[in-house]
Amino acid sequence: MNFQERKKKILTALDDAGSLTVFELAEILDASPATIRRDLGDIADEGLLLRTHGGAMKMENPILTGFSEKSGVNNYVKERIAEKAASYVQDGDIIFLDCGSTVFQMCRFLKKKSIRVITNSLPILAELIDVPSIQINLIGGELNKARKASHGDKAVQHIHGYHAHKAFIGVDGLSAENGLTAHSELESTITTAFIRNAGQVMLLCDATKIGRDSYVKFAELSAIHTLITDSHVDSAKITALQQSGLHLEVVG
Amino acid sequence: MNFQERKKKILTALDDAGSLTVFELAEILDASPATIRRDLGDIADEGLLLRTHGGAMKMENPILTGFSEKSGVNNYVKERIAEKAASYVQDGDIIFLDCGSTVFQMCRFLKKKSIRVITNSLPILAELIDVPSIQINLIGGELNKARKASHGDKAVQHIHGYHAHKAFIGVDGLSAENGLTAHSELESTITTAFIRNAGQVMLLCDATKIGRDSYVKFAELSAIHTLITDSHVDSAKITALQQSGLHLEVVG
DNA sequence: TTACTTTTGATCAAATTTAATCAAAATTGA
DNA sequence: TCAATTTTGATTAAATTTGATCAAAAGTAA
Numbered sequence: 001m002n003f004q005e006r007k008k009k010i011l012t013a014l015d016d017a018g019s020l021t022v023f024e025l026a027e028i029l030d031a032s033p034a035t036i037r038r039d040l041g042d043i044a045d046e047g048l049l050l051r052t053h054g055g056a057m058k059m060e061n062p063i064l065t066g067f068s069e070k071s072g073v074n075n076y077v078k079e080r081i082a083e084k085a086a087s088y089v090q091d092g093d094i095i096f097l098d099c100g101s102t103v104f105q106m107c108r109f110l111k112k113k114s115i116r117v118i119t120n121s122l123p124i125l126a127e128l129i130d131v132p133s134i135q136i137n138l139i140g141g142e143l144n145k146a147r148k149a150s151h152g153d154k155a156v157q158h159i160h161g162y163h164a165h166k167a168f169i170g171v172d173g174l175s176a177e178n179g180l181t182a183h184s185e186l187e188s189t190i191t192t193a194f195i196r197n198a199g200q201v202m203l204l205c206d207a208t209k210i211g212r213d214s215y216v217k218f219a220e221l222s223a224i225h226t227l228i229t230d231s232h233v234d235s236a237k238i239t240a241l242q243q244s245g246l247h248l249e250v251v252g
Numbered sequence: 253m254n255f256q257e258r259k260k261k262i263l264t265a266l267d268d269a270g271s272l273t274v275f276e277l278a279e280i281l282d283a284s285p286a287t288i289r290r291d292l293g294d295i296a297d298e299g300l301l302l303r304t305h306g307g308a309m310k311m312e313n314p315i316l317t318g319f320s321e322k323s324g325v326n327n328y329v330k331e332r333i334a335e336k337a338a339s340y341v342q343d344g345d346i347i348f349l350d351c352g353s354t355v356f357q358m359c360r361f362l363k364k365k366s367i368r369v370i371t372n373s374l375p376i377l378a379e380l381i382d383v384p385s386i387q388i389n390l391i392g393g394e395l396n397k398a399r400k401a402s403h404g405d406k407a408v409q410h411i412h413g414y415h416a417h418k419a420f421i422g423v424d425g426l427s428a429e430n431g432l433t434a435h436s437e438l439e440s441t442i443t444t445a446f447i448r449n450a451g452q453v454m455l456l457c458d459a460t461k462i463g464r465d466s467y468v469k470f471a472e473l474s475a476i477h478t479l480i481t482d483s484h485v486d487s488a489k490i491t492a493l494q495q496s497g498l499h500l501e502v503v504g
Numbered sequence: 505t506t507a508c509t510t511t512t513g514a515t516c517a518a519a520t521t522t523a524a525t526c527a528a529a530a531t532t533g534a
Numbered sequence: 535t536c537a538a539t540t541t542t543g544a545t546t547a548a549a550t551t552t553g554a555t556c557a558a559a560a561g562t563a564a
Contacts, residue, residue, distance in 0.1 A: 002304040003551085005271055022511080032553045037512070053561070054511065122381075125374075129397055138402050140392025140410045145381055150390045154413060158392045161406060255541085274521080284543045289522070305551065306521060 006031065006039050014049055014058040021055035077230045080251040081204050082106040085168055085228050088202060089113055093165045096194045097124050099149035100170030102204040110134065118162055120155055120190060122148040137162070144186065151186045159193035167198030173214035174205055176240040179221045181214035188218035200225045207232035210241075221246055258283065258291050266301055266310040273307035329482045332503040333456050334358040336480050337420055340454060341365055345417045348446045349376050351401035352422025354456040362386065370414055372407055372442060374400040389414070396438070403438045411445040419450030425466035426457055428492040431473045433466035440470035452477045459484035462493070473498055 006029050013028055014020060020028075025036045044051040049059050081102055086109030089095060093113075097103055099121035107127040110117075117128060120139035128134050141155030169191050173181035180203075182188040195201050203224045210233050221244045230252040242248055258281050265280055266272060272280075277288045296303040301311050333354055338361030341347060345365075349355055351373035359379040362369075369380060372391035380386050393407030421443050425433035432455070434440040447453050455476045462485050473496045482504040494500055 002306055004302055004304040004309050008309075033511095034513095034553055035551085038552090041513090122377075125395070129374075129395065129400075136395040136397075137406075138390070138392045138395050140390045140402070140407070143377070143381065143388040143390050145388075148381075150392070154389075154410060155392070158406060158410070285521095286523095286543055287541085290542090293523095 019057040077206050077252050078102045078105050081228050083109050084251045085202055085204050086110050096164045096167035096198055098169040103168050103170050120150045151190055156189050156193045164198045166200045167194040168202050169194055170204055173212040175211050175213055178213045178217050180219040182216045183214050185216055188216045192218050195223050202226045205229050211237045271309040329458050329504050330354045330357050333480050335361050336503045337454055337456050338362050348416045348419035348450055350421040355420050355422050372402045403442055408441050408445045416450045418452045419446040420454050421446055422456055425464040426462050427465055428496055430465045430469050432471040434468045435466050440468045444470050447475050454478045457481050463489045
């Protein structure tokens, strides 16, 4: 096994366990402690983990990681939500795809469809560019390097130039009282534009975000046609949401 | 079996297995390890896989991490042209970057500058996205998967929304008689838009394209301020170009 | 603090992998 | 067809990686 493979396994193992000792890693990777130490030193230099005495801890906010490899706690749930969302997509559809991590998970389930995708997400772009049956319309604008997506006025204008059958969006918070909320203005303007120009709006949202409010309030619950979430939601919250006439789809 | 076939099989095999050793690949392709190593080196240069000691791993996000740039005959020349072109860029500049391979080579020489880049080229985007001192404005539009760039009406409209200090463009053909020519309408409309909205237009063009005419005639020579080319051009052609008042910069 | 244990980083030899070279084979173009 | 070019595979020397050893550094407990 070479360094690249070990690096990948070390990061995955750390992501699951939080922290591991050199000897635990040596066992997992079937390598000597000397090798593990060398590896941990190199990976720590890249800023992808925290070196501790005797081992390593995972970095909570790695500077630069795409969505693609994140294998965290909510991943299984996000996948199921994404799979359900993708089942709403039919051949011939024109769809908007937002730049959140749950929406990104839809990619694997979209690869066999013949559709046109309009997106501002670079990871989605990267994931779908090699699929012959999918045409991509890239939303231009200022590049947000952290989110790996474009945003700003030009991006909003671009979206207003199109109409899609369906929009698949994410939010940072959702509640019966405050509707849809986002961390930042820039995100919310993009999402608002998607909502305005789509025939049907599907919101992908794991349970942790339901009942939580974020900073910018940008749309009413009524803007959403279908909310796809997981079964970890309080029944009280579900009732509250359903009373506002929302179509709910619960997976997992 | 030739290189192209092997390349395809290597990438497919890697995509399935994640990572493979040189010897495993040699067995799969029925070729010698020496050949496999040469192939892996070439493919890794294109940015389509990750070379490891003893083998190779698949690249997770080919577009966002690397780039398949024709690493061919003219590469040294293209680099020198690109380096000269980059020397025209100053801190604070806003520049348009076209999607040709010579323009792409400018990236390495731009990384230390503080500038704003407006481009429709995904490889350029990928190359510059991690440079903190460079802000990127991505030109949206229909994605041309082969050229890895956006184009079309929306892209042209986007460009018209900006003015840049300098535009760095490529062409398929250039002659005193026919001016600038391109292979396709789609490319030419983008380049035309760059020319219209830039204070200064720099054309990067190796000797092989000078005196050659392509299909679409889209701009006069007078649209160009500086032509950067290499020393393999006929002196006759040089004279013809200079007589039309073009500022010539010859490298190599 | 001191004594004790653990972890680390450096060094080194063994094993593996690579790049360079060159002749044979295949391909190309006239 | 033949000659020229390119590609391939074998052979090497050079470079890289690995695991073991051991002194120094860091942590722990009294």
